[in-house]
Amino acid sequence: MRMTERITKAVIPAAGLGTRFLPATKAMPKEMLPVVDKPAIQYVVEEAVEAGLTDVLMITGRNKNALENHFDRVAELEATLVAKGDTAKLEKVNQSTDLADMHYVRQGDPLGLGHAVLRAKMHVGREPFAVLLGDDIIDARDVLLARMLEEQIARNASIVALLEVDPDSIHLYGAAAVEATDEDDVVRITGLVEKPAKEDAPSNYAVIGRYVLKPDVFDVLEHTQPGKGGEIQLTDALMEMAADVEGTGGVYGVIFRGRRYDTGDKLDYIKAVIQLAADRDDLGPELKPWLAEYVAGLGRD
Numbered sequence: 001m002r003m004t005e006r007i008t009k010a011v012i013p014a015a016g017l018g019t020r021f022l023p024a025t026k027a028m029p030k031e032m033l034p035v036v037d038k039p040a041i042q043y044v045v046e047e048a049v050e051a052g053l054t055d056v057l058m059i060t061g062r063n064k065n066a067l068e069n070h071f072d073r074v075a076e077l078e079a080t081l082v083a084k085g086d087t088a089k090l091e092k093v094n095q096s097t098d099l100a101d102m103h104y105v106r107q108g109d110p111l112g113l114g115h116a117v118l119r120a121k122m123h124v125g126r127e128p129f130a131v132l133l134g135d136d137i138i139d140a141r142d143v144l145l146a147r148m149l150e151e152q153i154a155r156n157a158s159i160v161a162l163l164e165v166d167p168d169s170i171h172l173y174g175a176a177a178v179e180a181t182d183e184d185d186v187v188r189i190t191g192l193v194e195k196p197a198k199e200d201a202p203s204n205y206a207v208i209g210r211y212v213l214k215p216d217v218f219d220v221l222e223h224t225q226p227g228k229g230g231e232i233q234l235t236d237a238l239m240e241m242a243a244d245v246e247g248t249g250g251v252y253g254v255i256f257r258g259r260r261y262d263t264g265d266k267l268d269y270i271k272a273v274i275q276l277a278a279d280r281d282d283l284g285p286e287l288k289p290w291l292a293e294y295v296a297g298l299g300r301d
């Protein structure tokens with residue numbers, strides 16, 4: 001049995017500028033936008049905890065206070081709810097406080113996702129760890145992270161999550177060149193291209209915001225030069241690791257076929273709110289008939 005049999009650390013980069021969501025993100029990180037009644041980031045931390053990761057390091061930027069406060073106690077509010085005997089609301093307040101062992105480090109300048117991940121080097125040490133992007137929500141009913149952790153241990157390689165997307169949207173993602181393995185939902189990554197034009201994309205497999213990485217990624221990121229958009233790209237570091245199978249164990253992709261919402265994108269955010277609200281017992285029964293009527297009305301315009 002290897003020492004790294006159990007992975008415990010999750011790194012959540014949440015230091016991006018969120019420019020696609022201005023002006024909402026002028027004074028608040030996009031990860032704090034509520035999806036129904038919970039900030040996006042809480043779904044992400046809950047997913048990490050559900051997969052057995054108990055130590056969470058968040059990479060924060062400007063406006064980090066709201067993120068830290070959300071996972072901390074709030075004595076005054078708690079005291080008021082206790083005095084009122086409102087245990088249901090108190091439970092909602094405390095839900096995010098006791099989730100995980102939370103740590104924070106600031107990124108300084110937002111020089112790219114690769115740069116944000118490199119900020120986790122000291123905290124993570126020489127163990128494999130998970131990276132979950134703070135604006136990407138994976139539906140809690142669909143399994144992804146647990147499967148990726150399992151494959152990391154089985155293959156002693158770095159793992160990315162892949163989603164098959166429409167060829168017309170591949171330019172929004174990192175696209176992977178892949179090779180089949182003995183497992184139906186796992187491929188070996190032979191190349192990666194960040195945000196390719198449709199005709200340059202090696203496949204329709206898009207890299208989405210979940211990774212389980214070997215600590216070798218830190219050594220690679222130390223010398224990764226700014227790439228697309230002048231940012232230090234995690235994709236570029238992963239590409240180097242994919243090519244160096246001897247040194248790093250290579251990179252594999254776990255193909256995800258479930259529900260995923262990119263809350264950093266306005267349209268996807270709206271879809272996430274509607275879908276998740278429609279599925280909820282407290283909101284769905286009233287929302288769905290209203291939605292059906294509204295949609296029927298659109299057809300009449």
Ligand code: UTP
Pocket residue numbers: 013014015016017018019020021059107109110111112113115116133134135264
């Ligand atoms: P995005 O590209 O979606 O974030 O990065 P962004 O730059 O905030 O987005 P827009 O385009 O301006 O709206 C993906 C993830 O990486 C984090 C973001 O917070 C997000 O979770 N990130 C990105 C950092 O932590 N630091 C960076 O320098 C860049």
